[in-house]
Amino acid sequence: MPSSSNKKYYLIAGEASGDLHGSNLIGAINQLHPGTKFRGWGGEKMETAGMQLVRHYRETAFMGFVEVIKHLPRILGFLKQAKRDIHEWKPDAVILIDYPGFNLRIAKWLHTQGIAAYYYISPQVWAWKAARVHKINKYVNEIICILPFEKAFYKKHDIDVHYVGHPLLDEIHGNQSRTPEAVLRTICLLPGSREQEISNLLPDMIAAAHKINPDKITIAGVNHIDRSLYESLTKSYSDIPIEVSYGSTYTLLSMADAAVVASGTATLETALLGVPQVVVYRGNSISYMIARKLVDLKYISLVNLILDRPAVKELIQDDCTIENIVKELKNLKSNSDRMHIDYKELRAKLGNSGASEKAAKIILTYPPS
Secondary structure (H helix, E strand, C coil): CCCCCCCEEEEEECCHHHHHHHHHHHHHHHHHCCCCEEEEEECHHHHHHCEEEEEEHHHCCCCCHHHHHHCHHHHHHHHHHHHHHHHHHCCCEEEEECCHHHHHHHHHHHHHHCCCEEEECCCCHHHCCHHHHHHHHHHCCEEEECCCCHHHHHHHCCCCCEECCCCHHHHCCCCCCCCCCCCCCEEEEECCCCHHHHHHHHHHHHHHHHHHCCCEEEEEECCCCCHHHHHHHHCCCCCCCEEEEECCHHHHHHCCCEEEEECCHHHHHHHHCCCCEEEEECCCHHHHHHHHHHCCCCCCCHHHHHHCCCCCEEEEHHHCCHHHHHHHHHHHHHHHHHHHHHHHHHHHHHCCCCHHHHHHHHHHHCCCC
16 A cells, blocks of 8 residues: 555534544554545544544434424535535545444435445344345445344345444454442443433433442433533432543543443443443434334344343333442353453454554545546
8 A cells, every 4th residue: 555645534423422533543544645635524532633624523413203393404414514615525435434324315315416425334124124234235336244143134125234343443452341249439431422321311320220229329421411411410419429521531430349330331441441331322202113113123232232132130121220320230140250251252253453544545445547
């Protein structure tokens, strides 16, 4: 490969995890091709890595069907802005990072414009109708997957994809498995990265952790959310120290005996750090009913999806109550040995590290024709 490049890549990520993985991909591409230019949508991590940030994901992250409909004019405005910006900047290719509701629409438009697209962190088409599988194949030049079962899934549909392993393995080194003591001294709460899910889940997460009576409760806060939200939800508790720490999730987890985690990438991060966890999810009731009709999944957490069994307890929708969270936190003390065995198998299934570099090489090796 040449040592330098004048290539231009436009990236679109719509969530905190996409921002993290996008930033590492930018770094990997720059290592292989110094001088590459980047512009796009994401967050502060991608910006720090060298991307000219057009719009932050905090403005574009909507969760659930009802929420999307409610904000549809705004979302359509974002789509229009992204298309216009791509057209004016004239990148060599666009790199789409997860965020399927938005990015699949962009992919379709790119196809009509003759602009090459790479999909890094393939959307979860395996959970949806088969038509989506063929749409992504039609609109995208190369599909790059990070979950071990995705390559076989696409192969069933006669679609060749690249599997690079999970980029979190580059972030989290070693599995520091530990067994909770008779008393859960520190409980870590990971309520998600969207204001909507934090407001919805964190009050019950705090109430449940408080009932366990630990020495300390820690909360993984995110920098782009107004800190007054966390303060308003924690101010009524004074008998147990509650620490909200921003941008230091791995440090908090490394000191925790157990965690309550909102469904998403954080469930995998918690598992890779060896922390026993309870997974929670609760969304708008109408959105949830629609999703149940459209999505065919046995599990919602990445841990259980990858292992294809209920290694961690999932409390979904009506089951996500303070009482049930308390019950499952107490159960962690007797189930933690089994969970750690599952965690080791999970790490083995994810394979080796180096996903960002592998993805960068694919993007640079399969240039748009």
